Amino acid sequence: xxxxxxxxATTVLVQRPPKKRAKPLIRSAGIRLALVxxxxxxxxxxxxxxxxxxxxxxxxxxxVEVAIRxxxxxxxxxxxxxxxxxxILAIQGRLQDNIDNDAIxxxxxxxxxxxxxxLIAWPPGLTGASDEYQLTVNRSTGSSVAMLVxxxxxxxxxxxxxxxxxxxxxxxxxxxxxxxxAMGIMSVLGIVGAFVIRSLFRRMIRDISATTRAISxxxxxxxxxxxxxxxxxxxxxxxxxxxxxxxTKLMDGVREVSNSIAHDLRxxxxxxxTRLEDAALHASSPDDLKSAxxxxxxxxxxxxxxxxxxxxIAEIEAGARRSAFAPFDxxxxxxxxxxxxxxxxxERGITLVTDIAGPLPLLGDRELIQQAxxxxxxxxxxxxxxxxxxSLTAMLHNDSIELSIADQGPGxxxxxxxxxxxxxxxxxxxxxxxxxxxxxxxxxxxxxxHTGTLRLRDNHPGLRAILTLPAQLGDAVEWGRFx
Numbered sequence: 001x002x003x004x005x006x007x008x009a010t011t012v013l014v015q016r017p018p019k020k021r022a023k024p025l026i027r028s029a030g031i032r033l034a035l036v037x038x039x040x041x042x043x044x045x046x047x048x049x050x051x052x053x054x055x056x057x058x059x060x061x062x063x064v065e066v067a068i069r070x071x072x073x074x075x076x077x078x079x080x081x082x083x084x085x086x087x088i089l090a091i092q093g094r095l096q097d098n099i100d101n102d103a104i105x106x107x108x109x110x111x112x113x114x115x116x117x118x119l120i121a122w123p124p125g126l127t128g129a130s131d132e133y134q135l136t137v138n139r140s141t142g143s144s145v146a147m148l149v150x151x152x153x154x155x156x157x158x159x160x161x162x163x164x165x166x167x168x169x170x171x172x173x174x175x176x177x178x179x180x181x182a183m184g185i186m187s188v189l190g191i192v193g194a195f196v197i198r199s200l201f202r203r204m205i206r207d208i209s210a211t212t213r214a215i216s217x218x219x220x221x222x223x224x225x226x227x228x229x230x231x232x233x234x235x236x237x238x239x240x241x242x243x244x245x246x247x248t249k250l251m252d253g254v255r256e257v258s259n260s261i262a263h264d265l266r267x268x269x270x271x272x273x274t275r276l277e278d279a280a281l282h283a284s285s286p287d288d289l290k291s292a293x294x295x296x297x298x299x300x301x302x303x304x305x306x307x308x309x310x311x312x313i314a315e316i317e318a319g320a321r322r323s324a325f326a327p328f329d330x331x332x333x334x335x336x337x338x339x340x341x342x343x344x345x346x347e348r349g350i351t352l353v354t355d356i357a358g359p360l361p362l363l364g365d366r367e368l369i370q371q372a373x374x375x376x377x378x379x380x381x382x383x384x385x386x387x388x389x390x391s392l393t394a395m396l397h398n399d400s401i402e403l404s405i406a407d408q409g410p411g412x413x414x415x416x417x418x419x420x421x422x423x424x425x426x427x428x429x430x431x432x433x434x435x436x437x438x439x440x441x442x443x444x445x446x447x448x449x450h451t452g453t454l455r456l457r458d459n460h461p462g463l464r465a466i467l468t469l470p471a472q473l474g475d476a477v478e479w480g481r482f483x
Contacts, residue, residue, distance in 0.1 A: 037197050041190035049179045049186075057172050064163050065132055068149050071103075072161040079153055084115075087159070091116045102164040104137065104146050110156030123160065126150055134165065145169055204233045208240065220248045272299040316368065316445040324365045327472050330401060331358025333370055334394050341377050349386040357395040363472040364450045372446040375439040376405045376465050383409030384462075400452075401471050406464040417456045443467065 071094075079087040091105045095118055106117035114121075120138045126148060133148045148162035207224050214222040223244060224237040272295075279292030338354045345352040362369070380390045388408040395402055412420055421444035440454070443465075447454045452469040 035194070038190045038194040041193060042187060045183060045186035045190065049183050053175055053179050056175060060168055060171070064147055064165060064168065068132070068147065068161055068163055072149055072151055072159070075105075075159060075161065076151060076153070079157075079159075084155075084157065087153075088116045101141070102167075104139070104148065104160070104162035104164060106160040108158050112158075115157075117160070119160065123148060126160065137162070139164075200233075204236070207237070211240070211244075215244065220244070220251065268299040268302050272296040275299075312442065316442070316449050322365075322449065324367075325363055326366070327361065327363050328366050329358065330360035330362050330369065330394065330403075330469075331356050333366065334360075334373065334392070334403075337370065337373055337377070338392060341374075341381070345381060345390065348381060348384075350381060350384050351389040353389055353391045355391070355393040355395075360394055360396065360401045361472040362401055362450075362469055364469065365446075368446045368449070369469075372443045372467065373403065373405070375443050376467070379439055379465075380405055380407035380409070380463075383407060385409065388462075396471055399471055399473060401469045403467040403469070404464060405467075406459045406462060408459065408462040411458060411461060411463040412456060414458070420456055421454065440465075 075087060075090055078090040082089075087107065091107060094103055095105065104117075104119060106119040106122070107115045108122065109115055112122065118139055120140065123133075123135050123137045123146075125135050126133055133150075135146060135148060136143055137146045137148070144164050144166050146162040147165050148160055151159040151161065153159055211222045211224045223241045226234045226237045228234070275292045275296045279289050283289040283292060334354070334356050338352065338356070342352050377390070377392070384390055384407045390408075391404070391406045393402075393404045421440045440456075444454045447467055447469070450469050452467065455466045455468070457464040457466065
C-alpha cells in the first residue's frame with residue numbers, strides 16, 4: 001500500500017483596497033462658508049451686546065461719579081465759607097432730605113473721631129487718595145456696597161462722600177446675565193443659520209455636480225434645476241444651462257460637420273481612386289495615363305478646397321482676422337466686383353444690375369468682405385436661369401451698410417433658411433449642383449466677425465441675401481483715408 005502524499009497548503013494573500021480617507025471638514029467649501037458666517041454673526045452679536053452693556057452700565061456709573069464729585073465740591077465750599085459747623089449742618093440737612101437713602105457721608109476730626117454722617121466706622125481700604133472706591137461699608141441701617149471719595153480738609157479733617165450702589169450693582173449683574181443669555185441665544189441662532197447656509201450651498205453645488213457628472217458620462221440633456229426664487233443661485237443655474245446649451249449645439253454641429261465631411265468627400269475620393277485604378281489597369285498610352293491623373297488631381301483639388309474653406313471659416317469664427325481690420329470704403333470694392341462679375345453674367349446670359357450709393361465707410365477686413373460678396377454672387381449666378389437678372393444694391397441705412405443680392409432662381413424654402421448657413425447644408429433644390437455647402441457658412445462667419453448679420457428672404461421668385469454691416473461714420477474730411 002502506497003502512502004498518500006498531501007500537497008502543501010497554498011496561502012493566498014488578498015489585498016484589500018485602501019480605505020478612502022474621509023475628507024477633512026475644513027476642506028469643504030460649505031463648512032468654510034458656514035464658519036465664516038457664524039464668526040461674522042458672533043462677532044457682530046458680541047459687539048452689539050458689549051456696546052449695550054457698556055453704554056448702560058457706564059452711563060449709570062458716570063452719573064454716580066458726577067453726583068459724588070458735585071456733592072463733595074459743594075460741601076467743601078460750605079467748609080471754606082462757614083467752617084466746620086456749616087459743614088456739619090450741610091451734611092445733616094442732606095441726610096434729612098435724602099429720600100432714596102442712598103447718600104453716604106462721614107466727617108472725622110484729626111484724631112479720626114466721627115463728627116457727622118451715617119457711617120458707623122471709617123471704611124476699611126480707603127487710602128485717602130481722592131479716587132473713586134467701591135467698598136463694603138457699615139451704615140446705621142446695615143452693610144452695603146458704596147462708591148466713595150475721600151476729601152482732606154484744612155485742620156486735619158477728613159470727609160467721605162459716597163452713594164449706595166447696591167441697586168446699581170444688582171442692575172449690572174442683571175444686565176450681564178441677560179447679555180450672556182442673549183449671546184447664548186444669538187450663538188445658537190448663528191450656528192443654525194450657518195447650517196442653513198451650508199445646506200443651501202450644498203444643495204446648489206450638489207445639483208451642479210450631479211449635472212456635470214452626468215454630462216461627463218455623455219448625457220448632454222441634463223440641466224441644472226432652478227429653484228424659481230430668482231436669486232443668485234437661479235442666475236448661476238441659468239448661466240450654466242446656457243453654457244450647456246451652447247456646448248450641446250456645438251457638439252451637434254461637430255457631429256453634423258463630421259457626417260457631412262464623410263458623406264461629401266467620399267464621392268470625389270472614390271472617383272479619384274477609381275480613375276487612377278482604371279488608368280493603371282487599362283491605360284494604353286502615356287496620354288491616357290496623364291489624362292486620368294489630371295482628372296484625379298482635379299478631384300483631389302476639390303477636396304483640398306473644401307478643407308481650406310473649413311479652415312478659413314474656423315479662422316474667421318475664432319476672430320484671428322480682427323488684427324487686419326482697417327477703415328476703408330466699400331463702394332469702390334463693390335464697383336471692382338461688379339466689373340468682374342458683369343462679364344461672367346453676360347457669358348451665362350444673365351443680366352447683373354447694380355445700384356451702389358457710396359461712400360460706404362466700414363472698419364473691417366477688405367479681403368473677407370470681398371470674398372463674402374463674391375460668394376453671394378457665385379450662388380446667385382449658379383442658381384439663376386438664363387435670361388434672368390441679378391441685382392446688387394448697396395446703401396447706408398440707419399447707420400449701417402446694407403448689401404443686397406437678389407436672384408430669380410429656385411430660392412430656398414422657408415423651412416431651410418434657418419439651416420442654410422450651416423456647414424455642408426444643401427437644400428433639396430441644390431442637391432444636384434456643384435458645391436460643398438460652405439459658401440453661405442463663410443458669409444455668415446464674416447458677418448458675425450464684423451458684428452453684422454446675414455438675412456435670407458424670399459425674392460418672389462428667387463432668393464434675396466441681405467448682408468448688414470455697421471458703418472464707420474465720421475466727418476467728411478476723414479473720407480480721404482478710406483479711398
